[in-house]
Amino acid sequence: MTPGNNGPSTPEDDDPFGYLYADGQARGAQPPTGGYGYPNSVSRVRTVGERQYGQQAPSAPYGQVPQQQGAYGRPNAHYAAPETLPGGAPTAPQHQQPAGGSGGRGRGPNTKGLLIGAIAVVAAVVIGIGVAMMNGSPDDKKDDQATAAPSQSQQNTTPSPSSSESGDAEVKLPTIDAKALRLEGGATLASDVKGAKADGGVYVAGFNAVGAKVTWTVNGIKEKGSYRLYVRYGIPGADANATLSVNGTPKTQPLNMKNFGGTPAGDWEKGWQNTWAVVNLTEGTNTIELSCQQGNQCNAVLDQMWLTTDPPA
The missing domain is CATH 2.60.120.260 (Galactose-binding domain-like)
Known part of the structure; x- marks a missing residue:
């Protein structure tokens, strides 16, 4: 391949803004009307609503521009505005109803209720421990009474001198x-x-x-x-x-x-x-x-x- 003009532009050489440059104008680039770019360029612009899933656009012979289904800037026959569809799109901004109750401000998880519940559990545990310490079990009371009150023999018995003390006397x-x-x-x-x-x-x-x-x-x-x-x-x-x-x-x-x-x-x-x-x-x-x-x-x-x-x- 030798350098030079390879002839009419190919889709790979399309430049939608070629008409703005001198070399593009020399090659015949024109401002966009139905399509844009160089002459015989392939236009890939589609009007809103033109593309339908599951359907294949009609093909055109190589080098020919496929028939536009609607002029640029004009409504297409197959296009329907969202608000005209069943149910329609809302015509005015609407405020989304906050979660957590009707008419109130949006709230996250009920952390206040969880906090109150946790405090109540801790308080119940503390109160239970305090009551247990104050009252004690019956066995503990018996042990305390046995320790605090001397036996009858201890009350009535006075210390007697040991054998060594008697010996010393x-x-x-x-x-x-x-x-x-x-x-x-x-x-x-x-x-x-x-x-x-x-x-x-x-x-x-x-x-x-x-x-x-x-x-x-x-x-x-x-x-x-x-x-x-x-x-x-x-x-x-x-x-x-x-x-x-x-x-x-x-x-x-x-x-x-x-x-x-x-x-x-x-x-x-x-x-x-x-x-x-x-x-x-x-x-x-x-x-x-x-x-x-x-x-x-x-x-x-x-x-x-x-x-x-x-x-x-």
Whole structure:
């Protein structure tokens, strides 16, 4: 192909505005009347309503302009204005009725109602928790009452001194072993019978004769009052007793040295037991005597003596 004029314009060369240019005018371009562009150009302009779906425009021989169904700017016979159709188009602007109710302003979702519902649910939960905390379950009330109110035994029981405290109280008051006693009337020290708790297993023997006596000088009594005098003694499975005197005054009732343990007769080693009696002491120094007098059964041996506070009656 050589450069030059290829002859009449083809549809590919159509330029609707060719008449505005010098080279277009030289090729014979004219302002548009029925069509536009170069001579014999193919016009693709269609009047409103001309095109119908499902139908094919009539074809024309190549190089010929197909018959226009209506002049440009003129109504087409097949065209009908929208307002002439059944139902017609509205002749005046109409306001679309807002959603959410007639005559009112358009509203979105009812967020106010949802918010009120959520607040009501939260309030109900909070109130329920508060009521549960205030009232509690019956089991909780029972537990609280059991914790707050002490039992009857707790109300009526006063603290009692422990064994260590009692021991300390006993230690603070005087104690004495057999060999520290003053012996008279044939009383003597011995250690033949096993089981004595005094130092070295020594005890007082020979107490079974009338006139035998042991004396304990008690020092350091800080307060006047009643005390308990404990005596550890040994018997051969038979009851015994002795006369008890405090500060030179005999007590009307003898010191009871019975066979409380029910030990077998003649068995001195198993016959070790304790007895006690109430004595009234003064502040400072006091004397306590045990003696075998007429009418006493004095077949016993003496091991230790000690004082404790006399519990109230």
